[in-house]
Amino acid sequence: MSEAQTPAGPPVVSLKKINIRYGNHHAVRDVSLDIARGEVVAMVGPSGAGKSTLLRAINMLETPSSGTLHVGDFTFSLDHRLSQKELLALRRSTGMVFQQFNLFPHMTVEKNISLPQMRVLGRSRAEADKVTARLLERVHLADKAKAYPARLSGGQQQRIAIARALALDPKVMLFDEPTSALDPELGLDVLEVMRELAADGMTMIVVTHEIAFAAEVADRVIVMADGEIIEQGPPDQVIRNPQLPRTQKFFRAILDRH
């Protein structure tokens, strides 16, 4: 899809030996992963594999116990606690889209997208609203600027959430099952926006059960199980011709469901 088939230049995201524990439960085990500029990575795997946990470690919504995390211009060793400043810098270079949208229900669509720009990037209201208008065009919801989120369909809310994250010019967009809370038809509009985003060269990591989307849009598919990456490669190889029996079983189960 993008020009990143042959990764060139330094990775935008680089994880080295990331470990995440919940008490005794070792949710992510020694995971290392490099993602190139413009690359679109689909992350799949059975429930409880640690996909969300790993994704949320990239902007430190989860705190790894060890490892090194590199995003954009920042590299952090996770053996010690990040300072507030480091944390904010890291989060400014990532955009995240949640399964449940998580728009701010007491703000209009426009304010949802403009306020973070003003607070986080220090843009003036006029500047922010201009960016917001452009992004609303981009997610095909230009007429909803003054609406409140509750008046929008789930698919529309999710596209607003994407615009809100994009407005901060992230280096990488993180998606955690962005269409799982939506009826299949409503999910289509969201997937279409994501497809356009990928075509525009955005670096994206997408946790998803939409295998068709992964096959079409992703440059690379990563399969996780039990806190580890067990298999990865181009979608043609991983989805159509998986190597491990465990991966074969996983894709067969998903395809059977459809």
Next chain:
Amino acid sequence: MSGLLANWADWLPQLWKGLLISLQLTGAALAAGLPLGLALALLTSARTPWLKWPAIALVEVGRGAPALVVLQMVYYGLPSAGINVSAFISGALALALTTGAYTSEILRAGINAVPKGEVEAGHALGMTPGDVLRFVVIPQGVVFAVPALMGFAILIFQATALTFTIAIPELLARAYRIGAATYLYLDVLILAGLVYLAITIPFGWLVNRAARRLGSHLG
């Protein structure tokens, strides 16, 4: 019966003046007590121990001690600390402390009702914790708390009657004064009770309406 009504008509202007003072006390207690309650709600959830524990202590004392005791402590305590203020200020201050302690719990419940996912979204956007509180959590948490806060406002309005013990000429104090002059204690207290009800009952309806409207917004 007509004697009673004639007396009531005589007394009503006095009680009306008292009611105005009761309402002013309520307004002052809420104006100072609600920001205090919000501050205490945030501080009791703070991670820093030296912010958290004093706030918890203040809330526990404010809720645990009878409002009358708080009132007397402020009224007699301030002068002995060299601070001389009017009885009205003492009364308002004491009621504000009680308001702060109680509403901190109400506001904390409202704040906790703000979905965690929205807080996470704010953090993921790179907003500072202070900005997440200011723009995401507090505006919604306070709105969630409005019905319970209105219910509390009725209680604190009733509690202004306690200030007759520190000689503030509010509604109950004036009723007593009339009682002492006429020995018609029961008659005047009934009238005073009716005046309290004339405020609390319509306000109670408003509380219910607010709760229903909020419920339908959330649902």
